[in-house]
Amino acid sequence: MAQELETRASAFAEKVEAVRQAVGQVIVGHGEVIEGVLTALFADGHCLLEGVPGLGKTLLVRTLSAALDLSFSRIQFTPDLMPADIVGTNVITEDEAGRRSFRFEPGPVFANVILADEINRATPKTQSALLEAMQERTATVGRASHPLPRPFFVLATQNPIEMEGTYPLPEAQLDRFFFKLLMRYSSREEVNTILERTTEASGPSVGKVMGGEEVLEGQGLVRQVVAAPHVRDYATRLVLATHPEGEFAVEEARRFVRYGASPRGAQALVLAGKVRALLSGRYNVSFEDIRHFALPALRHRLILNFEGEAEGISTDQIIQAALEAVPTAP
Secondary structure, three states, rough: OHHHHHHHHHHHHHHHHHOOOHHHHOOOHHHHHHHHHHHHOOOOOEEEEOOOOOOHHHHHHHHHHHHEEEEEEEEEEOOOOOHHHHEEEEEEOOOOOOOOEEEEEEEEOOOEEEEEEEEOOEEEEHHHHHHHHHOOEEEOOOOEEEOOOOOOOEEEEEOOOOHHHHHOOOOHHOOOOEEEEEEOOOOOHHHHHHHHHOOOOOOOOOOOOEHHHHHHHHHHHHHHOOOEEEEEEHHHHHOOOOOOOOOOOOHHHHHEEEEEOOOOOOOHHHHHHHHHHOOOOOOOOOOOHHOOOOHHHOOOOOOOHHHHHHOOOOOHHHHHHHHHHHOOOO
């Protein structure tokens, strides 16, 4: 049994590396972001990509969907987008005998990989249409609930600097994202490579590397990785360190945080650690696996108070302080 598990895990790691290599043929740099996206995919979570225009957020999602043999759907969020434009609607049909009935016409959310482009441009009512889909993997229209295809992976993008005509994501929706990943500017060498790839006669192409069944199998393998009680407790204490009124709170959290990370943050830390351990050829989660993903797993789950906003404190600073202050041993 152990030998079979090891063989499956090794084959899975090779497939994931092949996906990473395929994405790297198109996306220059952004290694941490690619790692985060793949980690969220195999942990059965969703990603929020934040960055200024032109850094490759949309291209990354398109390239990933090209490397995976999965159905892909892009939803361009705009202020006039309605919930029915996302989940679908019931339409009236008439048969040959003249009898009328309702038939469900699925919306673009019924795909394996969803690109929610510029998600903060839609109204809160429309944004909330994704809540049920992301959490329950279902879409309710009228009185009927329709299951979404599996695997189901939402990659949302947003622009952090252009606030005119945007609607900040509600905390309840932010909390449903497994990771929040920041797309940063490319280096000089990376920009030169981008120019070389995109200004020639033909650019790189990506073939299918992994199918849906393999993704689902990988998600199942991840759940079999062991997280020892003391490692889970470390993840718990990291999360509690962000709670300003808690006994484990770090000084920065007491001063600058209004609400700390939710239990979903601890779940994300442990599951992400399992993915990292499995891809590293290990079958148990280490403290370093937890620490490695602390920023993307927690940064969007903290809400700063007025003093924190006024001082220009970032949630990453609070998390870094927790990482420095919380010992691995209880």
